[in-house]
Amino acid sequence: MITEVVYTSPDPQLTYAAGRELGQLLRGGDVVALHGPLGAGKTQFTKGLAAGLGVPPDEPVVSPTFVLMREYAGRLRLYHLDAYRLSGAEELRALGFDEILAEADAVIAVEWAERVAEAVPAGAVHVEFAHIGELERRLRTTWSDRERLARFGALLEPPA
Numbered sequence: 001m002i003t004e005v006v007y008t009s010p011d012p013q014l015t016y017a018a019g020r021e022l023g024q025l026l027r028g029g030d031v032v033a034l035h036g037p038l039g040a041g042k043t044q045f046t047k048g049l050a051a052g053l054g055v056p057p058d059e060p061v062v063s064p065t066f067v068l069m070r071e072y073a074g075r076l077r078l079y080h081l082d083a084y085r086l087s088g089a090e091e092l093r094a095l096g097f098d099e100i101l102a103e104a105d106a107v108i109a110v111e112w113a114e115r116v117a118e119a120v121p122a123g124a125v126h127v128e129f130a131h132i133g134e135l136e137r138r139l140r141t142t143w144s145d146r147e148r149l150a151r152f153g154a155l156l157e158p159p160a
Contacts, residue, residue: 005141005153008132012044015137019045021155022125023052025148028076028105033113033120036129041137042111045127046080049109053078063111069095076107083112089119
């Protein structure tokens with residue numbers, strides 16, 4: 001059974017597309033933990049997640065770095081959090097993280113999830129971003145839901 005999906009994105013548009021594909025597979029209660037250095041594509045991927053969740057294209061999805069959290073309405077509500085400036089899980093919880101987790105129609109995307117790792121649920125999707133070129137990125141995705149992970153991997157395969 002598949003345990004991870006590794007995808008090489010040659011440019012930001014395909015990083016967005018990968019996020020969109022994952023967004024289409026998400027259900028209420030899912031958490032997407034995004035890991036990686038500055039400028040690796042976490043926000044671009046989240047823009048795609050939003051599209052996959054049905055957030056209207058005219059709704060700008062931007063980094064929540066300075067406001068810490070943004071909320072978007074689609075087929076599921078997307079909460080986009082940035083933990084870069086947080087010192088740990090307690091600060092994340094102070095933003096209402098546990099209450100959001102309890103919302104049946106919500107998905108949470110957490111950038112810099114490694115900074116609040118103890119708050120991230122065990123069943124979260126983890127996407128690790130790495131720079132491998134000026135625009136090229138490697139996305140390594142792990143998820144305890146092996147069935148949806150396999151479907152995600154199949155969606156990223158180029159057509160034959």
